Each structure stands twice: as C-alpha cells, then as structure tokens.
Amino acid sequence: MSAFEKLKQHSKKISHFNHLAAICGWDQAAVMPSGGNQARSEAMAELSVHIHNLHTQPQLEEWFEQAEGESLNVTDKATLRELKREWQQANVLPEALVQAKSLAGSKCEHAWRTQRKDNDWAGFEKNWAEVVQLSQEEAQIRAEANGNTPYDAMLDIYEPGTNSASLDALFSDVKSWLPDLINQAIEKQSSDRYLVPEGEFSxxxxxxxxxxxxxxxxxxxxxxxxxxxxxxxxxxxxxxxxxxxxxxxxxxxxxxxxxxxxxxxxxxxxxxxxxxxxxxxxxxxxxxxxxxxxxxxxxxxxxxxxxxxxxxxxxxxxxxxxxxxxxxxxxxxxxxxRVKKDFIRVDADELTYPAHVILRYEIERDLINGNIKHTDVPELWNDKMQTYLGLSTEGNYRNGCMQDIHWTDGAFGYFTSxxxxxxxxxxxxxxxxxxxxxxxxxxxxxxxxxxxxxxxxxxxxxxxxxxxxxxxxxxxxxxxxxxxxxxxxxxxx
Amino acid sequence: MSAFEKLKQHSKKISHFNHLAAICGWDQAAVMPSGGNQARSEAMAELSVHIHNLHTQPQLEEWFEQAEGESLNVTDKATLRELKREWQQANVLPEALVQAKSLAGSKCEHAWRTQRKDNDWAGFEKNWAEVVQLSQEEAQIRAEANGNTPYDAMLDIYEPGTNSASLDALFSDVKSWLPDLINQAIEKQSSDRYLVPEGEFSxxxxxxxxxxxxxxxxxxxxxxxxxxxxxxxxxxxxxxxxxxxxxxxxxxxxxxxxxxxxxxxxxxxxxxxxxxxxxxxxxxxxxxxxxxxxxxxxxxxxxxxxxxxxxxxxxxxxxxxxxxxxxxxxxxxxxxxRVKKDFIRVDADELTYPAHVILRYEIERDLINGNIKHTDVPELWNDKMQTYLGLSTEGNYRNGCMQDIHWTDGAFGYFTSxxxxxxxxxxxxxxxxxxxxxxxxxxxxxxxxxxxxxxxxxxxxxxxxxxxxxxxxxxxxxxxxxxxxxxxxxxxx
Structure with missing residues (x-):
C-alpha cells in the first residue's frame, strides 16, 4: 500500500470518530436532558483525546515524506495538500499549551456568562488576560511555523490563504463608503411604516x-x-x-x-x-x-x-x-x-453588520500582534463604535466588548469570515x-x-x-x- | 498506582466510548434519516473495533494478575470480579470466529427479513446452517474456558450463574401446571365482553x-x-x-x-x-x-x-x-x-408467554449441545406448540420457528431471560x-x-x-x- 493510501485510510478512520463527535454534539445541544451533561462532557473529552492521538501518531511524518515522492493525480495532490495542512495544524502546538488554553478558555467563558449580565469588565478582564496571553503564544508558534505574522497565523486556521494585508485593503475600502451608505439607507427608510409580527405563533x-x-x-x-x-x-x-x-x-x-x-x-x-x-x-x-x-x-x-x-x-x-x-x-x-444602528452584532441587519466585524477585526489584529493591551479594548471599542455607527459604549461593556462568545475562549481570527x-x-x-x-x-x-x-x-x-x-x-x-x-x-x- | 486502580481507569475509558455508542445507536434507531445509515454504520463499526481493542490490550493480563494480590475491600473485590468476567468474555473467542459469526449473522438476518414474509424455510435454512455451526463453535470454546457445557456457556453471557440443570427443573415444574392454568383462564374469560380501542388516537x-x-x-x-x-x-x-x-x-x-x-x-x-x-x-x-x-x-x-x-x-x-x-x-x-393461545411470542399475554419461552429454551439447548440438527427445528417447534398451546405450525414457518430475530444472528441463550x-x-x-x-x-x-x-x-x-x-x-x-x-x-x- 502506498504511503498516500495509508494516509487516506488513516483520515477516514479519524472521520468516523469525528462523525460520532458531530452526532453526540448535536444530541448534547438539541435533545439531551440537562442531567446528562456531566457524563457526556467526559465522554466527548475522551473522544477528543483519542482523535488528537490519531492526528499525532509518529508514523504520519514518514508517510507524508514518502507520499510527497509518490506519483499522484491532481485530485490526489489536493487531498495530500489538505491532509498535510490538517496534520500540521494538529501538531504545531505543544500539548501543554493546548491544554492550558482550553482550561483558561473554559474558565473565562463560564464566568463570562454571569459577568456579561453584570456588566463586570473588571472581573472578566482578570480571566481574559490569560486567554489573550495564551492566544498570543499560540499565534507566535503558528507564525514561526508558517513564516507569517501572529495574527495572520490565526486567520489561517479559519481562512487559509487570507492575510491582514489584503483584509486591511478590503476593509479600508468598505469603511470609505459604508458609514455614508448606512446613513442614507436609514434616511430613506425613515418614513416607512410597517407591521411587526405580534401575538401568538406556535x-x-x-x-x-x-x-x-x-x-x-x-x-x-x-x-x-x-x-x-x-x-x-x-x-x-x-x-x-x-x-x-x-x-x-x-x-x-x-x-x-x-x-x-x-x-x-x-x-x-x-x-x-x-x-x-x-x-x-x-x-x-x-x-x-x-x-x-x-x-x-x-x-x-x-x-x-x-x-x-x-x-x-x-x-x-x-x-x-x-x-x-x-x-x-x-x-x-x-x-x-430594516436598517438600524445598534450595539449587538448577532442582531445586526445586513448593512450595519460589516461595521461590527471590521471593528472586531481591527482590535483583534492589533491585540494578537502585541500592538495593544487587552485592557485597551473597551476604549478602542467605544471609539470605533462612535466612528462607524455613531454609538457610545462607554461603561457599557455588556453591549460592547463583552457581547460575543468568540474572544472568551480565544477564537481570534474568526470574525472576518x-x-x-x-x-x-x-x-x-x-x-x-x-x-x-x-x-x-x-x-x-x-x-x-x-x-x-x-x-x-x-x-x-x-x-x-x-x-x-x-x-x-x-x-x-x-x-x-x-x-x-x-x-x-x-x-x- | 495500583494495578486495580489502572484496571478501573481503563474501564472508565471504555465506558466513555460505550456512552458514545449508546447515544449514536439511539440516534440511529430514533431520529436518523435513512440516508445517514451507511456512514453511521461505518462509524459505529470503527467504534466497535476500537472498544474491542481496548478490551484486548495485552497489559491487562498482567494487571489482573497483580490486582488479584492487592488488598481490596468487599466492593472493590466485586468490581474486580466483574472486570475480570468482562475481560474474559471479550478475550475468549478468536477474532476470526467473532468476525465470521458477525458476517454470517448479518447475512442471515438481512435475508430473513424477506424470507420470513415469504414463509421461505428452505432459503432461510441455508444461511442459518452457518450461524448455528459458528454458534456451536463459539459455545464449545466458551465451555472449555468455563468448564461447563456448550449451552450453559451461552446462557452465562446473559445470565451469569444460571445453568440448564436448574432451568430444566424450573421449567419442568412450570410445564406441570401451566397448560391447565391457561385452559382454565380461557374458560373463565370465555363469557367476558369488553370493548377494544377503535377510532383515532393521535x-x-x-x-x-x-x-x-x-x-x-x-x-x-x-x-x-x-x-x-x-x-x-x-x-x-x-x-x-x-x-x-x-x-x-x-x-x-x-x-x-x-x-x-x-x-x-x-x-x-x-x-x-x-x-x-x-x-x-x-x-x-x-x-x-x-x-x-x-x-x-x-x-x-x-x-x-x-x-x-x-x-x-x-x-x-x-x-x-x-x-x-x-x-x-x-x-x-x-x-x-385477556388470555389467548396464539403463535407470536412478542404479542403473547402474560399467561401464555412462558410456554413460548420454554419451547425455545428446549430447542436451542439441544441444538447448541449438538443433540439435534438445525433442520429438526420446524418439526420440534410444531410438536411443542401442539403440546403447550394446542396449535399447529406445520408448514407455517413464518409464525413458527422463523418468527424471532434472536436466532438469526446467533443470540442463543437469551430467551430464558x-x-x-x-x-x-x-x-x-x-x-x-x-x-x-x-x-x-x-x-x-x-x-x-x-x-x-x-x-x-x-x-x-x-x-x-x-x-x-x-x-x-x-x-x-x-x-x-x-x-x-x-x-x-x-x-x-
């Protein structure tokens, strides 16, 4: 059996376990009674460890070396490229960092669920400091492996091939026309009258x-x-x-x-x-x-x-x-x-949504590259909300920089998607x-x-x-x- | 860490994978759309292999030897006894036999779904011959390991501690009073009038x-x-x-x-x-x-x-x-x-149910012990149905010996439960x-x-x-x- 064939069979084995994770994850979110959560979380964690072990088996390195020298058609070459990308992503970080970030992220996210309601930036900031620091470490290691900048290395997880130079150019263009367009649309809609659903819809x-x-x-x-x-x-x-x-x-x-x-x-x-x-x-x-x-x-x-x-x-x-x-x-x-300038990204309309994303992109880029501190975020958030949507979030952390789950566990680089x-x-x-x-x-x-x-x-x-x-x-x-x-x-x- | 502690941790690891198998199995039966079946079956098979590998890891033998010498309280002793029983059950059969029986069972069961409808004993009998033969081999190996008879070794899978000597005595007693009791009950109920649910019940x-x-x-x-x-x-x-x-x-x-x-x-x-x-x-x-x-x-x-x-x-x-x-x-x-003598076990009432079970017990006991041939089963079934419930199944395989799923894949020993x-x-x-x-x-x-x-x-x-x-x-x-x-x-x- 060729090394490439071995790699494919190994990938299919992993996909079977990913299948079980996907179904049990759906079950946990959609139908599981809450009393089942502890045992389910333990079983899912065991499965994660097993999948990670499969991704990091030592013989894979040799198979990849051999497969690079094998004669492959264009489809197989693409498969090999993606197999290697997945393998590198799974192997680039030291186990200790993955565990530390997972723990810090879980702790921060768990506390955030209450802290957000309480508008408690001071409490949140203490946990978040560690998540940011570990994410910076992660980005640094990924950047060294990829030969790019720390933030670009994080972008690469979600958007292979994208980088901040092109996003800077892209979003700079959007910023040049979006705020005006939002204002014009709101002006145009100002006299619109319409009914909103009210009553009972079973x-x-x-x-x-x-x-x-x-x-x-x-x-x-x-x-x-x-x-x-x-x-x-x-x-x-x-x-x-x-x-x-x-x-x-x-x-x-x-x-x-x-x-x-x-x-x-x-x-x-x-x-x-x-x-x-x-x-x-x-x-x-x-x-x-x-x-x-x-x-x-x-x-x-x-x-x-x-x-x-x-x-x-x-x-x-x-x-x-x-x-x-x-x-x-x-x-x-x-x-x-309907277009409306408002605080919350997930409730935003099609037109104001990019403003929410660009704001987050600019902040997380500078944070992960080490150009700003995590304690600078609330002020930057307020400044940008003022500029892009004319809203103040001063003192309003709950509806400002504490509104999203993404940063609580260190998923920096995701928002641009x-x-x-x-x-x-x-x-x-x-x-x-x-x-x-x-x-x-x-x-x-x-x-x-x-x-x-x-x-x-x-x-x-x-x-x-x-x-x-x-x-x-x-x-x-x-x-x-x-x-x-x-x-x-x-x-x- | 003591060997007993290692065994416990290993058991808990296995239980996490059994958890995933139980939930994905429920999903497959209760909510999965039919188009998902092929990929699910493959994922579940991969999981079975993994669980089997965990049960048969070579270091377990040494751990069991060491644990036997460790100082354990009464609960831990019971845990060790059950751990060892589970381990022995998983390791007693050669891999090739397990696979051969699984394949023969699947093939027989799959064809049976049609053959039963068609009352096709001749077709069924051909596939079933292999299932019976492999089950006999399985029972023989288990019996040698346990030091008991082949059928008792199969009973032991489902009912540890039970054996056919005690079941023979038990069922012989039941047979001495059950047929009369059934007849008396039917006589007593003969003039009962009652309504059965009819109409629409959403x-x-x-x-x-x-x-x-x-x-x-x-x-x-x-x-x-x-x-x-x-x-x-x-x-x-x-x-x-x-x-x-x-x-x-x-x-x-x-x-x-x-x-x-x-x-x-x-x-x-x-x-x-x-x-x-x-x-x-x-x-x-x-x-x-x-x-x-x-x-x-x-x-x-x-x-x-x-x-x-x-x-x-x-x-x-x-x-x-x-x-x-x-x-x-x-x-x-x-x-x-309501008591009624009828052909189908799963629809049987409380009173006639034991007759269906005793009939199956007597046949599968003699079959697994090699005292009858699988081709003798229809005639024996008919004889015993005549004796216990006064019904003939001559030529009526569909509602006779082909009615249950249990024997199609070799689950001999289960019915008595x-x-x-x-x-x-x-x-x-x-x-x-x-x-x-x-x-x-x-x-x-x-x-x-x-x-x-x-x-x-x-x-x-x-x-x-x-x-x-x-x-x-x-x-x-x-x-x-x-x-x-x-x-x-x-x-x-």
Missing part, C-alpha cells in the same frame, strides 16, 4: 412553515433534519446534516430567516463531493466560504423581493387570526430589510446572473438553476481548490468587494 | 398520556427521554436513559403498556449506583434481572387492578369523542388481562408485600414506597452481588417459581 406552526421553506430550498430530508436548540447551528455530517433553530412564540420572522440561513450551510454540506468523503479535500473550503453559502441563502435569495413574496404567502397560510396586512409582500420586505462570506455571496450572485435567470427561477418557486450553479461551482469542489482558485474559477476574478457594495446600494438606496 | 395525545404515566412511575426526565422508534427499546446511559415506543394511531393500549415496560428498564438504569459509574459492578446484574424490572412495572404494577384504574382515568382524560365505556376500569382490566424476569418480578412483589402496603401505594398514586424497596434491594446493588445473592438478600430465598404460579393463579382464576 412552535409547531413555525416548524411546519420552516419545513415548507426548507423544501422549496431543496434541503435533502433523507440526509438531514431540522430540530431546536438554544443557539441555532448546522451540525452533523454531510450524509446527515442537522440544522437547528429556536422558536419565539411571540414572533416568527427571526426564526424563519434563521432556518433559511442554516439551510444554506446545510446544502453546502449535503453537496460536498461524495467521492472524497472522509478526506479533508472533501470538506468545506473555509469558514468564509461556508458563510458565503448561508448568506447567499439568507441575503441573496431569502431577502430578495421575489423570495419574500413566497415567504409572505407561506406565512399567511400557516398563521391565521392575524392582520392580513402583516403578510403582504411589501410589509415583509420592509420588515426584513462573516463579512468575507457576505462579500463572496454577492460576488457569486453577480456572476451567476451572467448565466442564470435568477429572478425568474425565484419567482417560479423552482430554484434548481440557482442550486445547480452553486453545486457546480462551489459545493462539488470541496477543498480541492484554494479559496482564490475556487472564487476565480467560479466568477472570473478573486474576491472583489465592489459586488458587495453594488448589491447593498441596489437593495438599500 | 400520536401526540398518546405521547402526552405516556409522559403522564411515566411521571407517575417517577421516571427522571432530567436524566432521560421518551421518543419513537420502529422497535421499542431502552437505551442510552444511566445519566441519560432513552426509551422509545411506537404509536399505532388506531389503538393506544399496546404502546401505553409498552411505555410502562420500558420505564421499568429505565428506572433500573437510572437507579444504578452512581459511585460505580463506568465500572461493570455498577451495571445491571443480568438480562433476567433487567427484565424483572420491566415486567415488575408492566405485570406486577401496570396490570394490577388499582393501577389500571389510574390508567383508565388518564386515558379518558386524553382521548375524547369515544364511548366512555371503553375507559371504565373493568373494561381496561379485561383488555389488559424473559421468563426468569417474570418469575423474579413475582418473587420481588411477594417479598415486598411483607414490608410495603403495595395496594395502598398504588391506589394513592404515590408509588414511592414501592420504588424505595426496588431501589434499596435491586437498583442500588448494580452487579455487586451475584444474581443468587441479590435475590436471596432481597427475598430471603433464591429463585422460587412458586411465587410466579401464585401470582398467575390469583390474577387469572
């Missing part, structure tokens, strides 16, 4: 509505499910994708759009190349490309005028006893495209429109031509190409934020 | 009813759930017990009693000693004792006159638009105690009545005194005692079928 009816919309979006129910969890997510494995939502029985609009978002993630997973299952080359390309699919579904399809007409009709059918005006296409469109995803989604739509009559497909309710384009250009490629190659092949150019700007101007002005 | 309402009954039976919902699956079972782990049922929307009585049965299994699991979690001494004593708890709930509590009064009231509350006569205590009692369980349950009830006013507890709806007795005498003991010691300590004597006979005579005559 979880059972919301679920039936969600399932109907998922069906229109061609979610494959033979390979996936919709369930409920506190924090919505897309989990499971490509042959069995588990998406979740959370129903607020006083309001249906947010959960409904959340289901559309998660369906985008799910269809990417369901559409990954089956011939590469169990190999990293058969997995999603990056967090940014994953987010591009969820945001394509949510922003490019889901909030388009023609799709909103379907949503309004479906909703009217499922919920009776409400003012029919609520379910007019015009009302739904106003509801789903959200806005990269939004930009890729706009670029994919612009390119798709050259060959697909998107409006007609959405209006007809048969979105097959849209999904065929996504499948051919994105889903079926897995990680065979680099992100730049993928985007270049799909759209004729690498990331170009102009499409995002055009999309926003067209929708909001 | 799954949602049946579930609400089931949950209410589980609450009365003090199922701990913080450590367990009720879900649906094709074949009802009790799975999960003690901190998170998953029971399932199957709803027939035209009939509720069977699912309702099934929920009560599985709740008995579940409460045993939930009541196992937490201080021994992850160790075999903290697990259920045997399949027969497990069944004694489900049958205690189903037969001793669930079909008692006073409990049936509660069930009838609950059902009347949940289902409207039906003849109120259906929900009278008298009607429910007749419904749930059902009737041992029924006998233990009757004996526990007889003993409990010496110190607990069972009727008053059931009538009041607060069954705490009953569950306290079961917890003190059965659940909290795990596998610290042998089965004989457990039953002796709980009831003052080892298994005594007279209690079972008394119970049946009192209920059916």
């Amino acid at each position: 979880a059972a009816k919301q679920k039936a509505l969600g399932l109907e919309v998922m069906k229109m979006l061609q979610f494959d129910f033979n390979h996936g499910r919709l369930d409920e969890s506190m924090h919505p997510f897309c989990g499971g494995i490509p042959t069995d994708v588990r998406i979740t939502t959370r129903y607020d029985e006083k309001e249906f609009a947010q959960s409904l759009m959340g289901i559309i978002h998660e369906t985008g993630h799910a269809r990417y997973e369901q559409g990954l190349p089956k011939s590469l299952s169990g190999l990293p080359s058969g997995e999603a390309r990056s967090m940014g490309i994953h987010e591009s699919q969820s945001l394509f579904f949510e922003m490019q399809i889901g909030r388009s005028n023609r799709f909103i007409a379907h949503l309004a009709n479906y909703a009217a059918k499922h919920f009776d006893g409400h003012n029919p005006e609520l379910f007019s296409q015009e009302n739904f469109y106003k509801l789903y495209t 959200y806005t990269l995803g939004a930009m890729y989604a706009a670029q994919f739509m612009a390119s798709m429109q050259n060959s697909v009559d998107v409006d007609a497909a959405i209006q007809s309710g048969d979105l097959t031509p849209i999904f065929s384009w996504l499948s051919d250009n994105i889903w079926s490629k897995g990680s065979l190409l680099t992100t730049d190659e993928l985007v270049q092949q799909a759209t004729g150019e690498t990331l170009n934020a102009a499409h995002f700007q055009t999309h926003l101007r067209s929708r909001y002005l | 799954a949602a309402k049946q579930k609400a009813l089931g949950l209410e009954v589980m609450k009365m039976l003090q199922f701990d919902f913080n450590h367990g759930r009720l879900d649906e699956s094709m074949h009802p079972f009790c799975g999960g782990i003690p901190t998170d017990v998953r029971i399932t049922t199957r709803y027939d929307e035209k009939e509720f009585a069977q699912s309702l009693m099934g929920i009560i049965h599985e709740t008995g299994h579940a409460r045993y699991e939930q009541g196992l000693p937490k201080s021994l979690s992850g160790l075999p001494s903290g697990e259920a004593r045997s399949m027969g004792i497990h069944e004694s708890q489900s049958l205690f709930f189903e037969m001793q509590i669930g079909r008692s006159n006073r409990f049936i009064a509660h069930l009838a009231n609950y059902a009347a509350k949940h289902f409207d638009g039906h003849n109120p006569e259906l929900f009278s205590q008298e009607n429910f009692y007749k419904l749930y105690t 059902y009737t041992l369980g029924a006998m233990y349950a009757a004996q526990f009830m007889a003993s409990m009545q010496n110190s607990v006013d069972v009727d008053a507890a059931i009538q009041s709806g607060d069954l705490t005194p009953i569950f306290s007795w079961l917890s003190d005498n059965i659940w909290s003991k795990g596998s610290l005692l042998t089965t004989d010691e457990l039953v002796q300590q709980a009831t003052g004597e080892t298994l005594n079928a007279a209690h079972f006979q008394t119970h049946l005579r009192s209920r059916y005559l």
